[in-house]
Amino acid sequence: MSKKWKATLLGIGLVMPSFLILLILVMYPVWSSIKTSFTGEDGQFTFEHYIYIFTEPLILTNIRHTLTVTILSCVFVLIIAYSIAIYLRFSQSTVAKWINKTYLIPMFIPGVIAVYGFINFYRDNGWVARIIGDEHMPTIIYNVKGLLMINIWFNIPFTTMLLISALQSIPNSIIEGAKDAGANQWRLFWHFILPLSYRTMLVALTFLFMGIVGSFTAPFLIDKNAPQMLGVSMQQHFSVFNEIEQSSSLAVFMFLLCSIVGYFYIYSNIKESKKEMK
Amino acid sequence: MKIFNGVKQLAAGAIIGFSALSLVACSNGNEADASGKTEISLYSSGSKNVEEFWETVVPMFEEEHDDIDVKFVFVPSGTGGQSTMDRILAAKESGNDSEVDIYEGSLEDILRGKETGDIFYPLTSHNVENLSNVQEENLAGANDLAVPYRASSVVLAYNEDKVTDVPDTAEELYQWIKDHPGRFAYNDPTTGGSGSSFVLTTVYNQLEDDAMNIQDESIMEDWDQGFDLLNELGPYMYQEGVYPKKNQGTLDLLANGEVDMIPAWSDMALEQINKGLLPETIKLKQIQPAFTGGPAYLMLANNDDQERKKAAEEFLNYVLTLDVQEIVMDQMYGYPGIKWDLLSEEDQEKFADVMDGYRIFNGGELGSKLTEQWQKEVAAQ
C-alpha cells in the first residue's frame, strides 16, 4: 500500500466517527421525516399532508402567526441588542460596566424556569401588577406580547455578545480616522460602524430566526391557544392528534424556512469573501 | 400531567427515528434465580406520583413475600408508553416471552387485549381473591382481564370565598360561567385531561346518555351543538378566551385567585390542597352529569409461566389490600379501587365531596379528534 493511500485511509478513518454520528443523529431523522411526510395511510407516495398544511385554515393562520412573531422578535432583538452593544463598545461609564457584567445572566437560567418566572412576574395579578395596580396592567401572559417579550429576554444576551465582539473588532483608529475626516456621530454610525458590523448582524439574524421559528417551550406556555407557533402546532399534531405524517410535513416546512435564511447567510458570506479575495 | 421538553423543529423526525431504537434497548431475563426466588416485572407509566407510589408499594410487598422479587420498570409518560403494550403484542405473535408480567395500562389496552385473544390472563376472584372487594362499576370495563386498583376523575374546584352559588348540574355551571365573566378557566384540552374532560362532557351532554360509548366517527356530525356552546362560553372565559396549558395551568390560576372555578383532576387538586399549594378555601365538587374519569388498570401478561403467574396474582391481590389502598388515598390522593364501605369512616369523609362518581369516555380515537376540532373551532375563535 502506498503512503498516499495510507494517508487517505487514515483521513477517512478520522472523519468516519463524526460522519456516522451525523448520519445517525441528523441525516437519518431528516430523511425519515421527509419520507413520512410524503407517505399516505396506505403507505403510498402522496402530497396530501402538504396540501393539508397549505390549505387548512388552522395551519395557514399558524404559519402567518409564526412568521409574524419570528420577524417581529428578530427586529426587536436586533435593535435592542445592537443598541446595547454600541453603548457598551463606546461608553466607559459605570452603568456600562454593570451592564457588561450582567447582560449574559439570562443565558444561564434554564428556559422553563425563566418562563415560569416570567409568567409569575407579568401575569394579570403578578408582581408587576401588584406594584403598578391591576387596572394599569396590560395583558401580557397568554398573549403574543408576552411571547415577544420572552423571546427578547432569551435572545438578547447571545445576540449582544455576538454584536459586541463584532464592534470590538473595529479598531479605534478607524473610528478616530473617520471623526478626523469630519464624520459626525450619525455619519460615523451610518458609513462606518454599520457597514463594518452588518455581516455579524446577518449571522445573528440567522441564529435568531432559526431559534425563534422552531421554539416550543415559551410559545407553549405563554402564547394564546390560537393561532399557534408552528413548533407548538407540530407537537400537537404529533402527540395529541397522533397525526405523525402531518407533523412531519410541518417539520419539513420549518426546515425549508430555516434553509432559506441559512442560504442567504451563506450566499452573503461567499460574496463578501470573494470581495476580499479579489 | 405531562412535562414537555423543548421540541425543536426536527424533534418529530428524531422521535420517529428513535422510538425504533428504544424498543431494542431494554431486555433481560426474568428467571427464577438460584435462591429459589421468583422474579416478576411490573411495567408502569404516567406521572411522577405513580412512580413514587410503586416505589413505596413494591418494597412493602417484597418484605411480606420473601420468595418473590418484583422488578419495577417505569416508563415516564410521553416517552412511548405504548411501546410496552406493543412489546407484549409482538412477543405473543412470535411466541416469545415478553418479560412483562404485570402491566399498568388503559381501557384501550384491555380492549386491544380482548380483540387479540389470550395476551392477558383472565382475572377473577378465583385467582385474585380481593377482586370481590372492588367497586362494581369499575369492574365493568375490566372485562375480567384487569384489576382496577385506583381511580381518579375530573371534578369542579372552586374558591368557596368567592363562589356562593355553587353549581350542582352542568347547566347551572354553564349559567354560572356566563354570570361571572372571566372567573372560569379550563385548560387547553390538547394539553391536559381536565380541560379535555370539560370539552368532552360539554359536547356529549348535548347527546344521548350512552353516546360516550360510541366509537363510530359518524357521531362527529352531532358534535356541533356542543361546540356552539363552547364558542358561546368562550368570551366568558378567563381573559375572554384564554385556555392555559396543562392541568397545572388552571390550578395555578385558581391558586393565584385569577379565576374562581376550574375543572381539575381530583387527585391533583386533593394533593395540592393537602400540601398547601392550593389555599384551604378551595373546595372540590362533582356536578351532574359528572365529568369524566376512570380507573387505572393492572393486567397480567400471558407468558405461559405458571410460577410467575402465581407470583403476579399474589401481587395484584396485595395491591387490593386495605394497606395499599390507604396509600392510594393518602399518598396519591386517588380514589380507592375497593368498595367505599370497606374503608374507615375517616377515609370516606376525605372523599365525600368528590365520590359522586364520574363518567367513563369510551370513544377511543374520537377523543383526539375532539381536541383537534376544539383547536380549530374554539381556540381559533
Next chain:
Amino acid sequence: MTIKLSIENLSKIYPTGEGVQNIDFHVNEGELVTLLGPSGCGKTTVLRSVGGFIDPTSGAIKISNKEVHHLPSEKRPSAMVFQSYNLWPHMTVFDNLAFSLKLKKVKKKEIQMKVEEVLTLVHLTGMEKKYPSELSGGQQQRIALARALLLEPEVLLLDEPFSALDAKLRHELREELREIQSKRNLTMLFVTHDQEEALSISDKIVVMNNGHIEQIDNPQEVYNAPNSLFVAQFIGRMNFIKGKSVNNTIQIGDLTFIHNDAYTGDVTIGIRPEDIQLATANTRNIEAQIDKIMMLGHFAEITLKTMIGSLKMFVDRQQMEQFVLKSTIPIQLNNFLVFKETGEVLNNRRMEVYENI
C-alpha cells in the same frame, strides 16, 4: 516665522495618576516637529490631545492662534495618520480618499481630480478601485497619508506611522514624507520612539520622558548637546564613566577631566563613541587594549579596555587594518559631557582631558 501650532502648559492626568504635565512648545508653519521618547512617556497623549481624541485636564492648544482644545476632532483643522488600521476596510481607495471631500460637498469632477492628484503625489496612481486588503503595508500608509492630505489640514499629525513597516520601507517613506512636506509647506507633528527616525526627518525634536519635556532643540543640538543624562542615553550612543567632581576637576585613576563649571559631588562623564579617536599627538593620550571588534557594515564598533573602564569607539571600514584584536593602541578623547547625579548636564562645552604624569 508664524507659529502654527502652540501647546501651552498642557496637562492630562489619567485616573491611574499617569499622564503628561506642563507640556509647552510650538510648531512653526512648514516645520516638522517630532515628539520623541520611550513608550509610555506621554508623547502619544500630547498628539492625541491635539487631534481631539483626548480631553486634556488643563492647558491650551492653539492652531493658527485659535483655541481648539474644546472642539471635537471632526471640527479641528488637523488631520491624523495612525500607526496602523488607517484605512476603512469596507471602502475602495477612491472612497477612502473621497470621503471627506464628499462630506464637504465638493463637486464630483473636482473630487476625481483631487484624488488623482494626491495619488500621483504618493506614487500610487491607478489604485482607486482597490480595497485596502489588496494593498501592501507601505501602500496602505501612503494612502493614509494621502487621505490626511486631502483634508488640507493646518497641522498634520502622525502617530508612529511607519513603525509597523520594515526598515527599508521605513527609510523610503521617511524620505517621501520629507519631500511632500517641503513641496506643500506642511506643518507636521510627528510622534516616534525611533531616535534615528527623529534625527533624520525633524526640524525640531521634543524629547519627552515620564510625562514631561526633557529638551526641545534641533536634531543637531539634541545630539551634540543633550541637556540631561536621559537625553544623552536615549539619543545616539554614549560611553558613561562614574566619577567624583571636586570644583572643576574629576580625577579617575591617572586621568584628569577638567570642566569649567565648579561643582563638587558624584558625576557621570559621557563620551560619544565618535569622540574617541586614534591618538594623533603624543600628549594626552590613553593606552587602550582592543577587546572586541564588531563589524557593522560600513563601520566597526570596537570595545576598548582602558584604565577608566570599558569604552566603545567607531572606526571606518577603510581604517580597520590598524586595529588588531588584543593589540594595544593610544587613543584620545576629543569631547565629553558631565552630568550631575540628578541627571542634569553640568556644562556642555568642550573640556580638556589629560593624563597625570
